Amino acid sequence: xxxxxxxxxxxARDIAxxxxxxxxxxxxxxxNGYQVTWTYGHLCTLKEPHDxxxxxxxxxxxxxxxxxxxxxxxxxxxxxxxxxxxxIEKLMQAADGIVNCGDAGQEGExxxxxxxxxxxxxCPVQRLWISSLTEESIRDGFAHLRPQDDFQSLYEAGLCxxxxxxxxxxxxxxxxxxxxxxxxxxxISIGRVQTPTLALIVNRQLEIDNFKPxxxxxxxxxxxxxxxxxxxxxxRNEEEAKKALSSIEGKTFTxxxxxxxxxxxxxxxxxxxxxxxxxxxKKYGFSADDTLKHIQSxxxxxxxxxxxxxxTYLSDDIYSKCPGIxxxxxxxxxxxxxxxxxxxxxxxxVFDSSKVTDHHAIIPTGVDPRNASVTLDEKKVYxxxxxxxxxxxxxxxxxxxxxxxxxxxPDGTEENAITFKVNGKVILQNGWRDVYGSQGATNExxxxxxxxxxxLPTFVKGEHGxxxxxxxxxxxxxPEPYTEATLLRAMETAGKTIDDPELRDALxxxxxxxxxxxxxxxxTLFHRNYIxxxxxxxxxxxxxxxxxxxxxxxxxxxxELTGRWEKKLRDIESHTYDSHQFMAEMKAMxxxxxxxxxxxx
Numbered sequence: 001x002x003x004x005x006x007x008x009x010x011x012a013r014d015i016a017x018x019x020x021x022x023x024x025x026x027x028x029x030x031x032n033g034y035q036v037t038w039t040y041g042h043l044c045t046l047k048e049p050h051d052x053x054x055x056x057x058x059x060x061x062x063x064x065x066x067x068x069x070x071x072x073x074x075x076x077x078x079x080x081x082x083x084x085x086x087x088i089e090k091l092m093q094a095a096d097g098i099v100n101c102g103d104a105g106q107e108g109e110x111x112x113x114x115x116x117x118x119x120x121x122x123c124p125v126q127r128l129w130i131s132s133l134t135e136e137s138i139r140d141g142f143a144h145l146r147p148q149d150d151f152q153s154l155y156e157a158g159l160c161x162x163x164x165x166x167x168x169x170x171x172x173x174x175x176x177x178x179x180x181x182x183x184x185x186x187x188i189s190i191g192r193v194q195t196p197t198l199a200l201i202v203n204r205q206l207e208i209d210n211f212k213p214x215x216x217x218x219x220x221x222x223x224x225x226x227x228x229x230x231x232x233x234x235x236r237n238e239e240e241a242k243k244a245l246s247s248i249e250g251k252t253f254t255x256x257x258x259x260x261x262x263x264x265x266x267x268x269x270x271x272x273x274x275x276x277x278x279x280x281x282k283k284y285g286f287s288a289d290d291t292l293k294h295i296q297s298x299x300x301x302x303x304x305x306x307x308x309x310x311x312t313y314l315s316d317d318i319y320s321k322c323p324g325i326x327x328x329x330x331x332x333x334x335x336x337x338x339x340x341x342x343x344x345x346x347x348x349x350v351f352d353s354s355k356v357t358d359h360h361a362i363i364p365t366g367v368d369p370r371n372a373s374v375t376l377d378e379k380k381v382y383x384x385x386x387x388x389x390x391x392x393x394x395x396x397x398x399x400x401x402x403x404x405x406x407x408x409x410p411d412g413t414e415e416n417a418i419t420f421k422v423n424g425k426v427i428l429q430n431g432w433r434d435v436y437g438s439q440g441a442t443n444e445x446x447x448x449x450x451x452x453x454x455x456l457p458t459f460v461k462g463e464h465g466x467x468x469x470x471x472x473x474x475x476x477x478x479p480e481p482y483t484e485a486t487l488l489r490a491m492e493t494a495g496k497t498i499d500d501p502e503l504r505d506a507l508x509x510x511x512x513x514x515x516x517x518x519x520x521x522x523x524t525l526f527h528r529n530y531i532x533x534x535x536x537x538x539x540x541x542x543x544x545x546x547x548x549x550x551x552x553x554x555x556x557x558x559x560e561l562t563g564r565w566e567k568k569l570r571d572i573e574s575h576t577y578d579s580h581q582f583m584a585e586m587k588a589m590x591x592x593x594x595x596x597x598x599x600x601x
Contacts, residue, residue: 003095004036004089004128005112007102010300011133012038015101018138027087028093031324039102043088044073044114045079046166061178065171065594067171067587071163073114089119099145101128105308106360106573107516109151110158127151129358131306132365133299154358157573164565164586168192171590174554176596180550189528190556192565193513193521195547199557200532201482202540202548211478217241218474221408221420223253223467224457228406228420238473245471247410248418253467255459256419257405264396266349267432269501270361270388271313271513274492276307276381281485284380288484288519295362296382301372304385306359308516310508312501313355314363319346321366326390328366335390335435347589350392357574363389387435394432401425404459408467424456481537484522491518494563508533510563552600553593 006012012029016022020032028037029416049058052068075082092098098121102108116125125148130141172190192526213388217238219230235241267382271279280286286294295307322344327334364386374382407417427433482490490496492511513521522538525531530544540548551557571577 001095001100002034002097003091004034004099005115006038006109007041007111007317008300009038009040011101012036013589014133014135014140014302017126017137019142021309027084028091031413035095036101037088037091038084039088039111039115040081040084042114044111044118045076045086046162047072047074049170059174059178061175061598064175064598065434065587065590066174067167069589070167073118074320075118085115085118092119092121092123094117095121095123097123098125099128099142100125100148101309104129104131104306106154106158106161106514107308109154110162111212113155113543113557131359132304133302134365134367137365144540153573153575156579157569159570160572160579160582160586161511163583164569165192166477169423169585171594175594176547176550177353179597179600188550189530190551191521191524193517193562194524195551195556196512196559196562197487197491197521198525198540198544199551200487200495200559201525201531202545204479204482204542205545206482207480209585213475213477215473217474218472219418219469220242220472221248221253221467221469223406223465224459226404226453226456228253228404228422228467230396231421234474237343241471244418245469248408248469251410252464253406253408253409253463255404255406255421255461256526257407258459258461259403260400261403262398262400262428264398265431266396266491267391267394267435268388270314270350270363270392271385272310272312272361273307274310274488274518276362277383277519278485278488279384280381280482281488284377284385286377287522288383288488289523290377291381292516292519294375294378295385298374298378298382298385301374302365302367303369303372303374303382305314305361305363305365307362308514309359309362310515311356311359312361314350314360315353315356316351317353318360318363319344319351322393325364325366326393328368329364329386329390330368330370330559332386332390338391338434339393344393345395349394391432391435395429397427397431397433398429399427402456404456408469420455422453426451426455429501481539483536483538485536486523487538490520490559491521495559503592509567510560512559512562512566514566553596555589555593 004012004015016029016031016034016036019034019036021029021034021036023030030036047068051072051074056066075085098116100109100112100116104110126145127150128141129146130137136212136435141525166446169191173187173347176188176190177186214236215238216234216236219235219241221228228246235244260281269275273292273295277288277291279284280291280294281288292307295304298304299307323340326339329336335528362385364382369379369382404422404424406420407415408420480486491513492508494510494512525544526533530547531538531540533539548557555561568577568582572579572582
């Protein structure tokens, strides 16, 4: 008998149906030579300190650092979990072979490996690795099962992540709580990703609180009902600004140059989990956790592909399946129809197998969403995914940009001329924008005080005439507080503000946390009362600010240093870093941390 183990009952039922295991039993389905059972996410966890040594149960500085010689796992204390594990253990002990059908990612691998270890599995194990839960995908996955050994590095990375979090969380939390808590029972919670994420929010708030606005002035002039802005930018001195204004009043404005340039804009990139969470937060105000729940539900309802991904690319083999996927999403037939009848566009910005590791970008599966029961919020998320997928096959948006330069000569000489500029833009061909209607305006880089106008009047080089100069007083503004959208981007790039998607991709390896865990980290900060929400803004609480103020060790609160740590975990997954070395470094770091903090005054 072959035992298949999935991560959820609903997924197990889908797999059992495809395999013909239709007989229901307590905790599993059976039939056609298969028994299909399930976990409820994590059934096992790492042991607690007192499970290793009773003297480690009391919180005392003298007993730190807590570093077990060998880490072990135990069942989570939950009667339902323990009952289900009893079923799993019995099935696995009698199995001829096992198929690990856990979620196809690091966490899914760890969940099932721990269960199999606890059940003392001795028979051969194979791995089901699929990107969607459609019947076609499940059948194809079972036709191409892979040896469990192929995923050993994935498991080792997940295990190192879990042990690293345990080591730092247990030792640092006890250390800081004992040394700095103000009241009995108050716990100062420290986490490997949680604390640098909190530090990002706190440091941003401190920047805002300590910000001192500085005045500046912007010189502009209106010529032929078009506003031109002085190219010298911000004028920091009021007297100098007024002098510049008076020097051009009553003088002639002359058009000195006209530059027209045609350009194109590619469709937005497909979604990875982070970009989907960012978009849902901006558009609908969804929290990162809400978005993850909605897209996970859509995946389990077979409407979208595996969501916990960090790539915006598709592998080349997906291209041949795209016409069928497009034709399957019936509510979007009016947008798909223009693409049919000719070969679909294949862009390197979409299809690139070298940019895909375990899973590709989030796309629809081609299952008609009208046949599934989805909530209103799930429909909103599905709509974004479907729009992006359709748009990548549309032509680029074509536009023309016109830049007109002008000048005013206060004393009649070219040397002292004050120059002005205006940009105008017109869409020549909507291309992919037809999928979005009036949404999705181009985000061209422009200065803070530049105005981009629509279609400009026809100017002729050398023309001149009267104009109406203006001087506008402004103030520098503080940085904006983080929203969940901007915080997710900051976590992805270890605190660096990067707008360019290709540069952002290059920094993903050094981001803090993983796409699948960042939402939970943010929720933990809320739960522990370290941050609060003010409309969309994330504001640190007094307790959160105090915690970051207590920590002097950059290892605990630096996004960049934590990002390097994350890269090592990814390198373990890709066979380029040794897991034993990582663990040795972790233990040494924790020991040093304890010694340093104890000696602090």
